[in-house]
Amino acid sequence: MLRFDNITKTFGANTAVKAASFVVDKPMMIGIIGRSGAGKSTLLRILNKLTDSTSGEITFDGLSVTDLRGAAKRNWQSQCAMIFQQFNLVPRMDVVSNVLHGTLNRRSTMSTMFNLYPDEDIHSAIDILERLGIAEHAPKRAEALSGGQQQRVAIARALMQDPRIILADEPIASLDPMNAQVVMQSLRDIHEQDNRMVIANLHTLDTARRYCDRVIGMRDGKIVxxxxxxxxxxxxxxDIYGADASFSEATTSTQIETTEPGNKLLADIAAH
Incomplete structure:
Protein backbone atom coordinates (compact mmCIF):
# COMPACT_ATOMS: atom_id res chain seq x y z
CA MET A 1 0.00 0.00 0.00
CA LEU A 2 2.70 2.49 1.08
CA ARG A 3 6.37 1.88 0.34
CA PHE A 4 9.47 3.90 1.20
CA ASP A 5 12.54 2.79 -0.76
CA ASN A 6 15.84 4.24 0.43
CA ILE A 7 14.50 7.75 0.94
CA THR A 8 17.30 10.20 1.65
CA LYS A 9 17.12 13.96 2.20
CA THR A 10 20.14 16.21 2.45
CA PHE A 11 20.38 19.90 3.27
CA GLY A 12 23.81 20.96 2.11
CA ALA A 13 26.32 18.95 4.10
CA ASN A 14 23.65 17.70 6.53
CA THR A 15 21.62 14.55 5.99
CA ALA A 16 18.20 14.71 7.64
CA VAL A 17 16.95 11.31 6.46
CA LYS A 18 19.27 8.43 5.54
CA ALA A 19 18.08 5.59 3.31
CA ALA A 20 14.71 5.17 5.06
CA SER A 21 12.88 2.04 3.90
CA PHE A 22 9.66 0.48 5.17
CA VAL A 23 6.39 -0.94 3.84
CA VAL A 24 2.86 -0.48 5.17
CA ASP A 25 0.57 -3.08 3.61
CA LYS A 26 -2.73 -2.04 5.19
CA PRO A 27 -4.30 0.94 6.98
CA MET A 28 -2.89 1.16 10.50
CA MET A 29 -1.87 3.73 13.08
CA ILE A 30 1.88 4.23 13.09
CA GLY A 31 3.92 6.23 15.58
CA ILE A 32 7.32 7.60 14.62
CA ILE A 33 9.47 8.34 17.66
CA GLY A 34 12.90 9.79 18.31
CA ARG A 35 14.57 12.80 19.79
CA SER A 36 14.43 16.26 18.20
CA GLY A 37 16.43 16.36 14.98
CA ALA A 38 16.07 12.63 14.33
CA GLY A 39 14.40 13.26 10.95
CA LYS A 40 10.79 12.52 11.90
CA SER A 41 9.25 15.75 10.58
CA THR A 42 11.33 15.67 7.40
CA LEU A 43 10.08 12.14 6.69
CA LEU A 44 6.44 13.26 6.90
CA ARG A 45 7.10 16.39 4.85
CA ILE A 46 8.62 14.25 2.11
CA LEU A 47 5.55 12.00 2.09
CA ASN A 48 3.21 15.01 1.93
CA LYS A 49 5.37 16.62 -0.82
CA LEU A 50 6.07 19.72 1.26
CA THR A 51 9.70 18.96 0.41
CA ASP A 52 11.32 16.64 -2.11
CA SER A 53 13.62 13.78 -1.26
CA THR A 54 17.20 13.90 -2.56
CA SER A 55 17.03 10.25 -3.62
CA GLY A 56 14.84 7.19 -3.23
CA GLU A 57 11.21 6.57 -4.07
CA ILE A 58 7.82 6.56 -2.33
CA THR A 59 4.91 4.65 -3.87
CA PHE A 60 1.30 4.42 -2.74
CA ASP A 61 -0.94 1.81 -4.37
CA GLY A 62 1.43 1.80 -7.34
CA LEU A 63 1.53 5.61 -7.67
CA SER A 64 5.02 7.11 -7.61
CA VAL A 65 4.60 9.94 -5.11
CA THR A 66 8.16 11.20 -5.58
CA ASP A 67 7.50 12.05 -9.24
CA LEU A 68 4.34 14.10 -8.70
CA ARG A 69 4.27 17.72 -9.84
CA GLY A 70 1.66 20.46 -10.38
CA ALA A 71 -1.99 19.38 -10.22
CA ALA A 72 -1.05 15.75 -9.54
CA LYS A 73 0.99 16.87 -6.54
CA ARG A 74 -1.89 18.99 -5.20
CA ASN A 75 -4.28 16.07 -5.63
CA TRP A 76 -1.91 13.84 -3.65
CA GLN A 77 -1.71 16.42 -0.86
CA SER A 78 -5.51 16.35 -0.63
CA GLN A 79 -5.31 12.56 -0.20
CA CYS A 80 -2.48 12.82 2.33
CA ALA A 81 -3.67 15.41 4.87
CA MET A 82 -1.23 17.06 7.28
CA ILE A 83 -1.86 18.13 10.89
CA PHE A 84 0.76 20.37 12.49
CA GLN A 85 1.94 20.95 16.06
CA GLN A 86 0.88 24.62 15.99
CA PHE A 87 -2.55 23.89 14.44
CA ASN A 88 -2.12 26.32 11.46
CA LEU A 89 -5.63 27.71 11.85
CA VAL A 90 -6.80 31.21 10.92
CA PRO A 91 -7.16 32.66 14.47
CA ARG A 92 -9.79 35.34 13.74
CA MET A 93 -11.90 33.08 11.52
CA ASP A 94 -14.75 31.06 13.00
CA VAL A 95 -14.23 27.37 13.65
CA VAL A 96 -16.55 26.03 10.96
CA SER A 97 -14.86 28.20 8.29
CA ASN A 98 -11.47 26.87 9.37
CA VAL A 99 -12.79 23.34 8.90
CA LEU A 100 -14.22 24.23 5.49
CA HIS A 101 -10.73 25.23 4.38
CA GLY A 102 -10.20 21.51 3.98
CA THR A 103 -12.25 21.76 0.78
CA LEU A 104 -10.12 24.45 -0.87
CA ASN A 105 -8.46 21.98 -3.23
CA ARG A 106 -11.80 21.22 -4.92
CA ARG A 107 -13.31 24.72 -4.98
CA SER A 108 -13.15 27.41 -7.64
CA THR A 109 -11.07 30.56 -7.23
CA MET A 110 -14.22 32.71 -7.15
CA SER A 111 -15.90 30.73 -4.37
CA THR A 112 -12.66 30.77 -2.39
CA MET A 113 -12.35 34.56 -2.66
CA PHE A 114 -15.89 35.13 -1.37
CA ASN A 115 -16.01 32.24 1.12
CA LEU A 116 -18.96 30.63 -0.63
CA TYR A 117 -19.55 27.08 0.56
CA PRO A 118 -22.24 24.61 -0.54
CA ASP A 119 -24.76 23.73 2.18
CA GLU A 120 -23.65 20.11 1.90
CA ASP A 121 -20.08 21.04 2.86
CA ILE A 122 -21.27 23.18 5.78
CA HIS A 123 -23.36 20.31 7.12
CA SER A 124 -20.42 17.92 6.68
CA ALA A 125 -18.13 20.28 8.60
CA ILE A 126 -20.58 20.51 11.50
CA ASP A 127 -21.02 16.73 11.50
CA ILE A 128 -17.25 16.27 11.77
CA LEU A 129 -17.06 18.81 14.62
CA GLU A 130 -19.87 16.90 16.35
CA ARG A 131 -17.93 13.68 15.93
CA LEU A 132 -14.91 15.30 17.59
CA GLY A 133 -16.99 16.70 20.43
CA ILE A 134 -16.63 20.40 19.63
CA ALA A 135 -19.69 21.25 17.50
CA GLU A 136 -20.85 23.81 20.06
CA HIS A 137 -17.76 25.87 19.24
CA ALA A 138 -18.53 26.08 15.49
CA PRO A 139 -19.44 29.83 15.48
CA LYS A 140 -16.57 30.91 17.74
CA ARG A 141 -13.29 32.34 16.55
CA ALA A 142 -10.57 29.71 16.52
CA GLU A 143 -8.40 31.85 18.80
CA ALA A 144 -11.06 31.61 21.55
CA LEU A 145 -10.56 27.85 21.89
CA SER A 146 -8.08 25.97 24.07
CA GLY A 147 -5.05 24.31 22.52
CA GLY A 148 -6.64 20.87 22.63
CA GLN A 149 -9.82 22.17 21.02
CA GLN A 150 -7.85 23.95 18.30
CA GLN A 151 -5.99 20.75 17.50
CA ARG A 152 -9.32 18.95 17.11
CA VAL A 153 -10.41 21.71 14.71
CA ALA A 154 -7.23 21.02 12.73
CA ILE A 155 -8.12 17.32 12.69
CA ALA A 156 -11.63 18.21 11.49
CA ARG A 157 -10.15 20.31 8.68
CA ALA A 158 -8.02 17.34 7.63
CA LEU A 159 -11.08 15.07 7.63
CA MET A 160 -12.91 17.53 5.35
CA GLN A 161 -10.35 16.57 2.71
CA ASP A 162 -11.58 12.96 2.98
CA PRO A 163 -7.95 11.77 2.81
CA ARG A 164 -6.64 8.22 2.61
CA ILE A 165 -3.72 9.08 4.90
CA ILE A 166 -3.55 11.50 7.82
CA LEU A 167 -0.12 12.71 8.87
CA ALA A 168 0.23 14.31 12.32
CA ASP A 169 3.49 16.14 13.01
CA GLU A 170 3.93 16.31 16.80
CA PRO A 171 0.15 16.78 17.32
CA ILE A 172 0.36 16.76 21.13
CA ALA A 173 3.75 18.39 21.77
CA SER A 174 2.21 21.69 22.89
CA LEU A 175 -0.72 20.19 24.83
CA ASP A 176 -1.20 19.27 28.47
CA PRO A 177 -1.56 15.53 29.22
CA MET A 178 -5.36 15.55 29.43
CA ASN A 179 -5.78 17.25 26.05
CA ALA A 180 -3.00 15.11 24.59
CA GLN A 181 -5.00 11.99 25.42
CA VAL A 182 -8.18 13.44 23.89
CA VAL A 183 -6.37 14.30 20.65
CA MET A 184 -4.63 10.92 20.42
CA GLN A 185 -7.90 9.07 21.06
CA SER A 186 -9.53 11.15 18.30
CA LEU A 187 -6.82 10.05 15.86
CA ARG A 188 -7.15 6.44 16.99
CA ASP A 189 -10.94 6.55 16.49
CA ILE A 190 -10.48 7.97 12.99
CA HIS A 191 -8.17 5.08 12.11
CA GLU A 192 -10.49 2.42 13.52
CA GLN A 193 -13.84 3.83 12.38
CA ASP A 194 -12.81 5.11 8.94
CA ASN A 195 -10.10 2.53 8.18
CA ARG A 196 -7.69 5.38 7.39
CA MET A 197 -3.94 5.20 7.72
CA VAL A 198 -2.65 7.55 10.43
CA ILE A 199 1.06 8.32 10.85
CA ALA A 200 2.00 10.48 13.84
CA ASN A 201 5.35 11.85 14.98
CA LEU A 202 5.56 11.46 18.75
CA HIS A 203 8.02 12.21 21.55
CA THR A 204 6.39 10.03 24.17
CA LEU A 205 6.90 6.29 24.49
CA ASP A 206 3.75 5.60 26.48
CA THR A 207 1.66 7.38 23.84
CA ALA A 208 3.19 5.30 21.06
CA ARG A 209 2.55 2.08 22.97
CA ARG A 210 -1.01 2.99 23.91
CA TYR A 211 -2.38 4.25 20.62
CA CYS A 212 -0.26 2.82 17.79
CA ASP A 213 -0.28 -0.54 16.01
CA ARG A 214 3.31 -0.10 14.87
CA VAL A 215 6.22 2.03 16.03
CA ILE A 216 9.13 3.29 13.93
CA GLY A 217 12.12 4.70 15.80
CA MET A 218 14.53 7.17 14.17
CA ARG A 219 17.98 8.26 15.28
CA ASP A 220 20.23 10.64 13.33
CA GLY A 221 18.05 10.27 10.24
CA LYS A 222 18.09 6.47 10.22
CA ILE A 223 15.34 4.01 11.06
CA VAL A 224 16.77 2.04 13.98
CA ASP A 239 18.96 2.82 21.43
CA ILE A 240 16.45 5.08 19.68
CA TYR A 241 17.22 8.05 21.94
CA GLY A 242 20.96 7.36 22.10
CA ALA A 243 20.79 7.17 25.88
CA ASP A 244 22.72 5.23 28.50
CA ALA A 245 21.45 3.12 31.40
CA SER A 246 20.36 6.24 33.29
CA PHE A 247 17.59 6.82 30.71
CA SER A 248 14.17 6.98 32.36
CA GLU A 249 10.91 6.60 30.50
CA ALA A 250 9.36 9.01 33.00
CA THR A 251 10.96 11.82 31.00
CA THR A 252 8.89 10.80 27.95
CA SER A 253 5.56 10.23 29.67
CA THR A 254 2.15 11.85 29.30
CA GLN A 255 0.53 9.49 31.78
CA ILE A 256 -1.81 11.19 34.24
CA GLU A 257 -1.30 10.11 37.83
CA THR A 258 -2.83 10.87 41.23
CA THR A 259 -0.64 10.78 44.32
CA GLU A 260 -3.43 10.82 46.89
CA PRO A 261 -7.22 10.52 46.76
CA GLY A 262 -8.69 13.95 46.07
CA ASN A 263 -5.34 15.41 45.00
CA LYS A 264 -5.14 17.35 41.79
CA LEU A 265 -3.86 15.56 38.70
CA LEU A 266 -0.11 15.64 38.21
CA ALA A 267 1.49 15.17 34.83
CA ASP A 268 4.73 15.61 32.94
CA ILE A 269 5.25 16.24 29.26
CA ALA A 270 8.26 14.83 27.47
CA ALA A 271 11.50 16.75 27.88
CA HIS A 272 13.06 15.29 24.74
Missing part, protein backbone atom coordinates in the same frame (compact mmCIF):
# COMPACT_ATOMS: atom_id res chain seq x y z
CA UNK A 225 13.56 0.36 15.19
CA UNK A 226 10.45 -0.95 13.43
CA UNK A 227 8.12 -3.14 15.42
CA UNK A 228 5.04 -3.55 17.57
CA UNK A 229 4.41 -1.53 20.74
CA UNK A 230 5.18 -4.66 22.75
CA UNK A 231 8.63 -4.84 21.15
CA UNK A 232 9.40 -1.26 22.22
CA UNK A 233 11.31 -2.23 25.34
CA UNK A 234 13.31 0.12 27.54
CA UNK A 235 16.47 -1.20 25.87
CA UNK A 236 15.08 -0.44 22.41
CA UNK A 237 14.08 3.04 23.61
CA UNK A 238 17.62 3.70 24.85
Missing amino acids: FDGTPEQLTTGAAR
